[in-house]
Amino acid sequence: MPRLRASSTADPLEAWAPPPDRSPEERAERLLREAEAQRISDAIDASLRAERASLSSKAEALKIMLLGQSESGKSTTLKNLQMTYAPAAWAAQRDSWRIVIQLNLIRSINTILDVLAEPSTPPATRRARSPLSRASSMQFHLDDDPFTGGSDDSHTPSDTSRPNAPDPHALLRLRLGPLRRVEADLQGVLGEAYSGSPKTAHRVFPELTEDRPRLREFFVRARGVHHVRHPSGVAKRGSHDVVAEAADVLAGCADDMKALWHDPSVRTVLAMSGLHLWQHAGFFLDDIDRITTRGYVPSDSDVVRARLRTVGVTEHRLMFEKDRARGSSTDEHPLTRRSREAKREWIIYDVGGCRTNRQAWLPFFEELDVIFFLAPLSCFDERLEEDPAINRLQDSVALWTAIVASPLMAKALIVLFLNKCDLLDRKLRAGSQVKDHIKGYGDRDNDKDTFVKYIKSKFKAIMVTKSPKQRPFYGYATSAIDTHAMATTLQAVREGIIRRHLEDAQLH
């Protein structure tokens, strides 16, 4: 800090001049201090310049938010976008998903072991505890407000107990015991590991969420899975050691894992407990051989199917490495090209979809250009994890209504993805009846296409009646794990966005 000297001179700035150096050491010290001060000042300038540049590029970029309930497929859609339009960045992050996929697999095995370890409880009681179970007597109307009622929780367990018998799986359970520690260790490496259901302010039926057989989950806060923290125990051993040990244990347990999964009596117990693992996120039990092989490299499909819960709001920038939406053909209108080029960067906000996360979305709403709304259709017979009184499709409809009606987002383009159509198809073929769950579905055919058409018209009607001002309706039936079909859909969506951007530009 320069010292103010009390001498009056002709030059007013002289008062701020550094004091004369009394010795060569003092001079050297002063020069050093000045150089350091300059370095800090330059660094501040550079960071301000970078911030300004980033702000202006942010202003240019198209801002998109992925919205929808938890497990609707938001992060999966983001992965599809990255895979299609930023293949180099996608390939670079592929390896970091290995540990998530291994955890997904271990989690499934440990869940099976949990179910086997349970004393024989009436299966329908356990079935009633699972949000993925078919709540046969829980029927709702699409217009019911999930926040004021309209759901019926009168599921009635029927009793056909599993007989108490000597445990035929004791040896397998013993041999697969090390997977418990591996699960804990890998969770530690991922950081922010999460085990349990999301906290909810209004847990209507807490007893239903206590001890049902369910899959443990992990979550990511921001910027993908490679930013990891190491809780103390793991940090001491080093994450590389932990990951290597996990790979060893997995390879050593592979045969027992397969034996467990393919054991018909295990399948019977799972069926009796109402746990249909193929319906669950992060299902890798049919890929044990590949995933437990040392040196396993996740495929695109593995990464897309991996489950990692998002918490809060995460920001991702997508620079279009290749322009697949349209080649640079010479007959393209110059305005179209300019518009397309102006939006070469997308800022995509991926959010945690469970109810306790939804407050965090609000601050972003006003600046959004586009909303991708994901509504999973396969969950027409499931309940919310965070509030088992509410049917998941009913929650999606309520969320959609709130989003399209919000004046904050009146200018945003909204694209609806009716997702998980593959699972929907499989469920309907397995015998689940839509009319048992949705009042008003009536005698319509119980097949995927009829149901998709019915739901699409409902969502469209809500948009038409509730939007503060007229907006176009874009609705797509999707299976986000089908990366080829999804690439085609996303291309059509991107074309639509570009067209819309162009029309807006011409209007203003």
Ligand SMILES: Nc1nc2c(ncn2[C@@H]2O[C@H](COP(=O)(O)OP(=O)(O)OP(=O)(O)O)[C@@H](O)[C@H]2O)c(=O)[nH]1
């Ligand atoms: N079978 C099937 N699985 C899907 C589909 N879309 C997503 N999934 C899987 O469902 C799981 C959940 O998807 P996510 O994308 O993580 O869900 P999310 O909406 O981001 O969930 P939160 O982060 O909790 O808000 C993942 O394991 C996906 O692979 C689909 O169309 N079909």
Ligand SMILES: [Mg+2]
């Ligand atoms: Mg997510």
